[in-house]
Amino acid sequence: MKLKDRVAIVTGGGKGIGQEICLGLVKEGAKIVIAEIDIENSEKAKKKIIEAGSEAIIIKTDVSNQKSINEMVDQTIKHYGKIDILINNAGIRHVKKLLDHTKQDWDDMISVNLTAPFLASQAVIPHMIKNGKGKIINFGSIASFMGRPDRIGYVAAKSGVLGLTRALSVDLTGKNINVNTICPGLISTSFNQKYAEDPKHGEAWGKETVVGRWGEPKDIVGAAVFLSSDDSDFINGSEIKIDGGWLSSKVRRGELDNEYALVTGAGKGLGRACSIALAEAGATIIGLSRTSSDLDKLEKDIKKAKSKLIKINCDVMDYQELSKKLKKLKIIDILVNNAGTNIPESFDKVKQESLNYLIDLNLKAAFNVAQIVVKKMIKNKKRGGSIINMSSQLGHVGMSGRNVYNLTKFGIEGLTKGMGVELATKNIRVNTVAPTFVETPMVKKFFKNKDFKKLALGNIPMGKAAKESDVATAVCFLASDAAAMITGTSIKVDGGWTAK
Numbered sequence: 001m002k003l004k005d006r007v008a009i010v011t012g013g014g015k016g017i018g019q020e021i022c023l024g025l026v027k028e029g030a031k032i033v034i035a036e037i038d039i040e041n042s043e044k045a046k047k048k049i050i051e052a053g054s055e056a057i058i059i060k061t062d063v064s065n066q067k068s069i070n071e072m073v074d075q076t077i078k079h080y081g082k083i084d085i086l087i088n089n090a091g092i093r094h095v096k097k098l099l100d101h102t103k104q105d106w107d108d109m110i111s112v113n114l115t116a117p118f119l120a121s122q123a124v125i126p127h128m129i130k131n132g133k134g135k136i137i138n139f140g141s142i143a144s145f146m147g148r149p150d151r152i153g154y155v156a157a158k159s160g161v162l163g164l165t166r167a168l169s170v171d172l173t174g175k176n177i178n179v180n181t182i183c184p185g186l187i188s189t190s191f192n193q194k195y196a197e198d199p200k201h202g203e204a205w206g207k208e209t210v211v212g213r214w215g216e217p218k219d220i221v222g223a224a225v226f227l228s229s230d231d232s233d234f235i236n237g238s239e240i241k242i243d244g245g246w247l248s249s250k251v252r253r254g255e256l257d258n259e260y261a262l263v264t265g266a267g268k269g270l271g272r273a274c275s276i277a278l279a280e281a282g283a284t285i286i287g288l289s290r291t292s293s294d295l296d297k298l299e300k301d302i303k304k305a306k307s308k309l310i311k312i313n314c315d316v317m318d319y320q321e322l323s324k325k326l327k328k329l330k331i332i333d334i335l336v337n338n339a340g341t342n343i344p345e346s347f348d349k350v351k352q353e354s355l356n357y358l359i360d361l362n363l364k365a366a367f368n369v370a371q372i373v374v375k376k377m378i379k380n381k382k383r384g385g386s387i388i389n390m391s392s393q394l395g396h397v398g399m400s401g402r403n404v405y406n407l408t409k410f411g412i413e414g415l416t417k418g419m420g421v422e423l424a425t426k427n428i429r430v431n432t433v434a435p436t437f438v439e440t441p442m443v444k445k446f447f448k449n450k451d452f453k454k455l456a457l458g459n460i461p462m463g464k465a466a467k468e469s470d471v472a473t474a475v476c477f478l479a480s481d482a483a484a485m486i487t488g489t490s491i492k493v494d495g496g497w498t499a500k
Helices: 016-027 039-051 066-080 103-131 152-171 202-207 218-228 269-280 292-304 319-326 352-379 403-426 441-446 450-458 468-479
Strands: 007-011 031-036 056-060 085-088 134-139 177-184 239-242 260-264 284-289 309-313 334-337 385-390 428-435 490-493
Touching (some): 007 016, 016 031, 016 039, 016 085, 016 218, 031 039, 031 066, 039 056, 066 103, 085 103, 085 218, 103 152, 103 177, 152 177, 218 239, 260 269, 260 352, 269 284, 269 334, 269 468, 284 292, 292 309, 319 352, 334 352, 334 468, 352 385, 352 403, 352 428, 385 403, 403 428, 428 468
Parallel strands (some): 007 031, 031 056, 085 134, 134 177, 177 239, 260 334, 284 309, 334 385, 385 428, 428 490
């Protein structure tokens, strides 16, 4: 049994998802504290736990009240002597039009959904530190990742839960306490019953998921048990989406149909990954690379994605050739300014050749490509456009031996903000994706230096490099209508590096 004799506090454990989690933990040997304001339902949950052969206590808890939370933790210690697991499940939601939301509605959403997990975590952490280990699981939502209509306070709170989780994981470095988030999608509970049973929306909403149905409370249990167990010891500051593929389907086949996407540096690495992902979403790819053989290989992948590749063999630093070839294109809806490189050198040993080369490739070429493309986008104002400049976490923080790369990527962030402001009225959005070290051929070469690899991964709270697909999905999101109100900003795909 994975959780034998471990003590788990589950807020809102009397019904719905909370009750199912309690029963799931019990099957693995846990002892339960039902921290719940609804005593009637808690008694029913306790009866089921006892019938399953385990034990539980009920502590009446108002999670919006710090004193109540602290008393609940004190009673848990008095009864069981320790706390191994905290599951911050309790939550509420008001669904109202924006202008109908009162301050009290807002305060309720923030208090129960965001402040309560903070207060409960703060109360149990000293006991977990004393034990030498602990697991904290917060509850986010699909609303943690995107706006949802008529849920302003709920979306704000659930977005905040992700930040809380990441900050806690960093603050607890070295304490052997894992903090993660579960983000459910459409789950058929009393919380959502009227929507699930609605004849107009219920079935249609279920079909929006990849699996084609609403989730059940039991669908959450496996992730809760996993994150509570030793099996998840290397997962920290992260989130698990249990949404039936709902979020990933927001940029799906057909989302970018009839769109033309220009990707520089398209032949390999991130450029190749972004090209394939955009093609899978329906876009026609205009792949620009100075290596024709790389484009030939890419063409096979684009065909597998059932899309088309327009090949442009060109060096982005050759402005005359670049301008000539891009002017032949009639329409460009999406630009991914990906071409770039890095030449690590200590500041006092930076050569003029590498200084000029990095500025020309990483910054000047990005400007030139964007300028040519923007002129086309302005002519097609009804279509508008989305420009995604490839930045880096080093466009937000410094790093030794990467001074010129820092210079160019900070420049990309500044360029993006300026373009975002100026081009907004032209129906053109401009953003950056700022990855950490990604498993590309270039980074794999850097990681041959074991000391550097240790330093790099040691600065990423998640403890690992990103995958090319992690960056490509962010690019697809910014290219799609799902990001229609996002401009002049940066999505950091950095495993928490810049959150520290």
